[in-house]
Amino acid sequence: xxxxxxxxxxxxxxxxxxxxxxxxxxxxxxxxxxxxxxxxxxxxxxxxxxxxxxxxxxxxxxxxxxxxxxxxxxxxxxxxxxxxxxxxxxxxxxxxxxxxxxxxxxxxxxxxxxxxxxxxxxxxxxxxxxxxxxxxxxxxxxxxxxxxxxxxxxxxxxxxxxxxxxxxxxxxxxxxxxxxxxxxxxxxxxxxxxxxxxxxxxxxxxxxxxxxxxxxxxxxxxxxxxxxxxxxxxxxxxxxxxxxxxxxxxxxxxxxxxxxxxxxxxxxxxxxxxxxxxxxxxxxxxxxxxxxxxxxxxxxxxxxxxxxxxxxxxxxxxxxxxxxxxxxxxxxxxxxxxxxxxxxxxxxxxxxxxxxxxxxxxxxxxxxxxxxxxxxxxxxxxxxxxxxxxxxxxxxxxxxxxxxxxxxxxxxxxxxxxxxxxxxxxxxxxxxxxxxxxxxxxxxxxxxxxxxxxxxxxxxxxxxxxxxxxxxxxxxxxxxxxxxxxxxxxxxxxxxxxxxxxxxxxxxxxxxxxxxxxxxxxxxxxxxxxxxxxxxxxxxxxxxxxxxxxxxxxxxxxxxxxxxxxxxxxxxxxxxxxxxxxxxxxxxxxxxxxxxxxxxxxxxxxxxxxxxxxxxxxxxxxxxxxxxxxx
Amino acid sequence: xxxxxxxxxxxxxxxxxxxxxxxxxxxxxxxxxxxxxxxxxxxxxxxxxxxxxxxxxxxxxxxxxxxxxxxxxxxxxxxxxxxxxxxxxxxx
Numbered sequence: 001x002x003x004x005x006x007x008x009x010x011x012x013x014x015x016x017x018x019x020x021x022x023x024x025x026x027x028x029x030x031x032x033x034x035x036x037x038x039x040x041x042x043x044x045x046x047x048x049x050x051x052x053x054x055x056x057x058x059x060x061x062x063x064x065x066x067x068x069x070x071x072x073x074x075x076x077x078x079x080x081x082x083x084x085x086x087x088x089x090x091x092x093x094x095x096x097x098x099x100x101x102x103x104x105x106x107x108x109x110x111x112x113x114x115x116x117x118x119x120x121x122x123x124x125x126x127x128x129x130x131x132x133x134x135x136x137x138x139x140x141x142x143x144x145x146x147x148x149x150x151x152x153x154x155x156x157x158x159x160x161x162x163x164x165x166x167x168x169x170x171x172x173x174x175x176x177x178x179x180x181x182x183x184x185x186x187x188x189x190x191x192x193x194x195x196x197x198x199x200x201x202x203x204x205x206x207x208x209x210x211x212x213x214x215x216x217x218x219x220x221x222x223x224x225x226x227x228x229x230x231x232x233x234x235x236x237x238x239x240x241x242x243x244x245x246x247x248x249x250x251x252x253x254x255x256x257x258x259x260x261x262x263x264x265x266x267x268x269x270x271x272x273x274x275x276x277x278x279x280x281x282x283x284x285x286x287x288x289x290x291x292x293x294x295x296x297x298x299x300x301x302x303x304x305x306x307x308x309x310x311x312x313x314x315x316x317x318x319x320x321x322x323x324x325x326x327x328x329x330x331x332x333x334x335x336x337x338x339x340x341x342x343x344x345x346x347x348x349x350x351x352x353x354x355x356x357x358x359x360x361x362x363x364x365x366x367x368x369x370x371x372x373x374x375x376x377x378x379x380x381x382x383x384x385x386x387x388x389x390x391x392x393x394x395x396x397x398x399x400x401x402x403x404x405x406x407x408x409x410x411x412x413x414x415x416x417x418x419x420x421x422x423x424x425x426x427x428x429x430x431x432x433x434x435x436x437x438x439x440x441x442x443x444x445x446x447x448x449x450x451x452x453x454x455x456x457x458x459x460x461x462x463x464x465x466x467x468x469x470x471x472x473x474x475x476x477x478x479x480x481x482x483x484x485x486x487x488x489x490x491x492x493x494x495x496x497x498x499x500x501x502x503x504x505x506x507x508x509x510x511x512x513x514x515x516x517x518x519x520x521x522x523x524x525x526x527x528x529x530x531x532x533x534x535x536x537x538x539x540x541x542x543x544x545x546x547x548x549x550x551x552x553x554x555x556x557x558x559x560x561x562x563x564x565x566x567x568x569x570x571x572x573x574x575x576x577x578x579x580x581x582x583x584x585x586x587x588x589x590x591x592x593x594x595x596x597x598x599x600x601x602x603x604x605x606x607x608x609x610x611x612x613x614x615x616x617x618x619x620x621x622x623x624x625x626x627x628x629x630x631x
Numbered sequence: 632x633x634x635x636x637x638x639x640x641x642x643x644x645x646x647x648x649x650x651x652x653x654x655x656x657x658x659x660x661x662x663x664x665x666x667x668x669x670x671x672x673x674x675x676x677x678x679x680x681x682x683x684x685x686x687x688x689x690x691x692x693x694x695x696x697x698x699x700x701x702x703x704x705x706x707x708x709x710x711x712x713x714x715x716x717x718x719x720x721x722x723x
Contacts, residue, residue, distance in 0.1 A: 242693040245700035246719025254691030257679045258718040262641040279679030279690060325723035441722070463722070470721035475640040489639075524721055 012036045013222040014076045014539035015044075019120040020135065024127040024206055025066070029140045034119060040542060041629065043549075044075035044119060046102045047515040047556035049091035052122065053100075054559055059566045063095035063198075064181060064205035066126035072172070072211070073120050075517025076536050078110035079219060081231060083238075083527050084519025085111060086297020088172070088189070094197040095205075096183040096359070096414045097435035099564045100457045101197035102464065104514055106296035106305075107189035109170040115215025127207035132160060132173070135213045145209035150176055152352040153188045160212055173210035174200040175354020177402040181205060182412040184359035184401070184437075188351065191321035192296050192305075195356035197436065197458055198414070222541030230538055234531050235301060243476070244302065244525030251293060251306045252325035252521075256282040259325075260333070263589045264445035264469055266438065267333040268388065269365040270431045270579050273442035273595070274587035275333050284340040285328075291319060304521055308344055315345035315395070322347050329440035330361025331394055335368060342391035346398050353402035362437035363411045363418065364397050369429040375422050382406050431577050433460035434569070443580060444595040446472030446493035450581070451503040451603050454574040457560040463520060465557060466510030468503060469493075470524065479528025480509045483550060494594045500606030508553040515556050516549075555628045558620050561613070562630065571608070571618035576600055632657055632710035634664060639717035645675055650713060661694070662686075662704040664714060691719035 021030045034048075042048040049071040061067040071091040079085040088110035094101030113121065117138040130145035143163070148156045153175045161169050170189070177185035178200025185200025186193040203209070221227045238244045246254065259265045260278025267275040291307040306324075310317040323344055331343035350357045364386075370376055371386045384400075384407065386393055400408025410418050415430035415437055431438050436459025443450035448468030453460045462468070470476045471488045481487060485505050486498075509529050513520040516532060530546045537544040561569075581597040589595045608615040612624030625631065634653045638646025653667050669676075669686055682689040687704075694701050695715040708714075 240699035242695035242698065242700040242715070242717055243719070243721060245702070246691060246693040246717075250691040250719050252720065252723030255718075255720045255723045257690050258641060258720070261677065261679065262644075282690060325720075467722035473640045473721075474643060475717065475721045521722075 012039065012540050013220050014536070015039050016114050016117050016119045016219070018118050019122060020118045020140065021122045021124070022133065022140065023125050024123065024131070024208065025125040027127070027142045039119070041552070042555065043515050043552045045073050045089045045515040045517050046091055046511070046560070047552060048120065049073040049089060049102070050100065050556060050559040050563055053091065053093065054563045054566075057093065061093065063093045063098065064201060066124070066206065068093050068202055068205070070123040070202055070206065070208075071120060072113065072123070074110045074114050075515055076539055077532070078114055078517030080108070080111045080297060080299040082518060082535060083234065083301070084513060084522040085517065086300060087513070087517045087519055088113065089514055089517070090172070090187050090194040090199045092199055092202045094435075094458065095181075095201045096198035097459050099434055099459070099567050099569055100560045101199060102458055102514065103187065103194035103196045103199050105172070105187065105189045105194035106192045106519060107170060108297050109172055109189050109213055110517055111297065112170040112213045112215045114219050115217045116213050117215065117217060121211070123206065123208065126205065130207045130209050132210035132212065133208070134164060135211065137214065137216055148209050149179060152176070153190070153354055154352060156210060157190060160210055164212065166214060169212045169214055171210055171212045174203045175352060175402065177354045178204040179209070180402065180404050180412070182355065182402060182404065183414045183417065184356045184363060184412065186354050186356045188354050191351050193351060193356065195358060196461060198356075200354050221539045223538045227535065227538035230534050234527060238522070238526035239301070241526035247304045247521060247525060248293065248302055251304050251323070253282065253285060253306065253323050253328055255325045256328070259441070259445070261588070262445050262473065263584075263595060264442050265329060265333050266440055266442045267587060268336055269334060269369050269429060270438065270442070270577070272584040272587035273444045273589055274584070276587065277332075277338060281332055281338070281340050285323060289323060289340060289344050294321065296321070302519070302521055302525055310341045310344050313341060314392070315339070315341040317345045317348045320348050320351065322351060324357070326440045327357035327361070330358050334361045334365040334440070335394065336389040337391045337394060338389065339391035342394050346394040349395050349398045353398065355398065355402055358439050359414060359437040360398060360401060362431065363401065363415050364394065366415045366418065366429050366431070367397070367407065367411050370422060370426055373429070375424050375426055376407060380407055428579070431460075431580060433575060433577070434458070434573055436460045438580065439463070441467065441469055443576065443597060444584065444589060445469055447496050447597060447603065448472040448499045448503050448506070450576055450597050450600060451500050451607055452507070453580075454576050454600065454604060455503070455607060457557065457564055464511070464514065465507040466503075468506065471506060472499070476524065478509055478523045479530055480505060483509070483529070483546065496597070496599055496603055498606070500603035501610040504607055504610040507557060508550050511553045511556055512549060515553060551628070555630065558624065558628055559630055561620060565617070565619045569618065571604070571616055574604055574618060632659065632708070634708050634710075635713045636664070636668060637713055637715050639715050640721070641718060642716055645672065645680070646716060655708060659708050660704065661701060661706040661708065664708060665704070688716070693717055693719045
């Protein structure tokens with residue numbers, strides 16, 4: 001047991017100062033000190049985790065082998081009182097993509113881990129039998145998880161809380177999908193998900209079923225009065241911000257009508273970028289499914305999460321936290337499903353079985369297109385009516401993928417590998433970059449997103465490291481105009497020239513929430529780069545400003561890129577599927593040739609130049625590495 | 632008095648790239664402006680964006696004055712105000 005006083009007086013304020021290393025095979029633990037200068041340089045989260053994996057993991061290892069290293073990383077602002085501070089990053093080598101894997105989840109796990117005395121948890125090896133771990137104020141216990149196998153996420157979490165006699169325990173756990181090594185499986189924090197990149201399968205491969213944490217220490221600030229004062233001021237500034245108010249009132253699902261209208265809604269496995277049914281679906285949700293908004297962690301003022309249900313009918317679903325924009329889009333527009341109840345029910349099942357809702361909807365859409373083109377035999381389909389718009393098949397497919405039954409076993413590999421297994425030209429239906437299925441935003445609504453999708457270190461992701469469309473479509477600059485980002489009100493969304501150079505600046509800023517341990521949505525609500533820097537300065541006592549925090553963001557992107565280059569990634573892997581670049585086949589924008597991405601290569605050349613990366617190898621150049629203090 | 636109405640982001644497609652001028656009587660409130668918006672732009676606004684029965688924006692749309700959300704229809708307007716209309720969200 002670590003003494004409370006020791007935890008909070010070593011190192012720097014704002015950090016616990018310790019890293020917990022867990023060796024699963026031997027059930028051994030070690031507490032390590034993280035040097036203050038390393039925390040200042042990498043800050044935490046996906047920045048620190050990338051350094052650790054780059055330093056400690058050999059290139060080319062099988063992501064599902066014991067050699068993979070799993071890092072749970074908080075940041076300095078993973079605090080309940082900080083805007084968006086209910087955050088934890090789950091980082092690993094992805095079994096879905098074979099490259100850098102990171103996924104963020106909300107909830108109280110991150111802040112509670114810090115209160116338990118640790119900034120980071122590093123998990124190595126493979127347990128001989130299924131286990132779950134309790135981290136209890138510096139003390140670590142291993143428990144058998146044999147009895148938890150096959151249970152849903154809600155059942156597992158309830159069982160652990162009951163066994164440990166603490167209903168408030170923060171828990172990360174996997175569902176049956178992770179146990180079955182499904183490559184699109186998630187790590188869940190109750191009904192919130194670290195969904196992307198297949199982290200659930202990494203946990204499953206390690207026989208790690210859950211990690212629970214209880215922390216009672218207070219994380220001290222260098223200047224508590226100043227921190228309190230600037231936090232109060234910031235919350236005061238944002239409470240009437242129109243985006244903050246909008247997100248609180250409508251949740252992310254409120255994006256459905258507008259994104260459909262503006263061509264930012266991938267439809268029918270990306271054959272189109274609009275459908276014309278977004279408003280109708282949203283109206284149904286508001287009238288029939290929505291119960292109330294809530295915050296996913298203690299202290300969240302934004303409260304964008306939704307409690308929803310389906311009261312009756314064949315898709316009857318209990319009240320739960322869900323109906324996020326991404327999840328619902330992937331179970332409506334992606335698959336042409338017009339039944340919101342079916343989408344709510346299917347995404348609920350994804351949460352319970354521990355699947356990434358984005359990749360799951362995407363892989364079902366891919367499967368539907370394969371069926372449409374006769375790529376599955378009747379024997380393979382086993383009577384499954386996997387056709388566009390069949391709402392009844394969606395929950396069936398979720399379970400089949402999670403349990404690897406029938407063609408679900410193929411789709412459980414994600415679209416890239418499934419296409420390889422199916423052959424016969426299925427590759428052209430597999431919409432991904434670097435193996436990660438595309439999220440529910442379409443770069444034909446704004447070209448900056450195309451550069452993001454092509455270059456994001458974890459693959460075709462819109463939020464790692466930014467949602468380019470929010471700038472490109474004239475709305476937000478996140479306080480980055482003073483650092484060189486053009487005024488979004490002056491931007492034409494379908495222009496391409498200049499976008500590549502701007503994206504690197506935007507990425508440096510928008511990757512920060514994943515590095516400092518906060519929620520990106522607060523940046524949509526008005527928190528800026530300078531706010532983050534001032535919070536960290538008051539918390540740690542560092543003389544810290546916007547330039548330094550932006551450089552930390554740039555450093556995180558670069559070390560993740562180094563990790564990827566070592567795994568064989570080059571500039572040729574920074575691409576967009578042909579379908580995503582083309583004029584949509586149908587919908588509102590079918591007659592708008594300007595929305596097509598004409599010169600991705602040109603935008604990427606601008607991007608590499610601005611990044612200081614070699615345009616052929618795609619690797620950071622020595623001068624850039626020297627500037628950032630990277631190896 | 633003169634009030635300018637500006638569509639932000641995608642809503643520039645419906646409100647134009649430049650702010651539009653609306654002449655309103657002294658003492659006008661937000662509800663009066665919305666009626667004027669309907670009179671001038673109503674036919675250009677898609678059904679999902681505008682409720683023609685209640686004469687209000689519908690769905691996830693936010694009205695902002697001086698970068699602050701305004702939710703009350705009886706909010707008083709002042710000469711020279713810029714009223715911004717934007718979609719409530721920008722990602723997710």
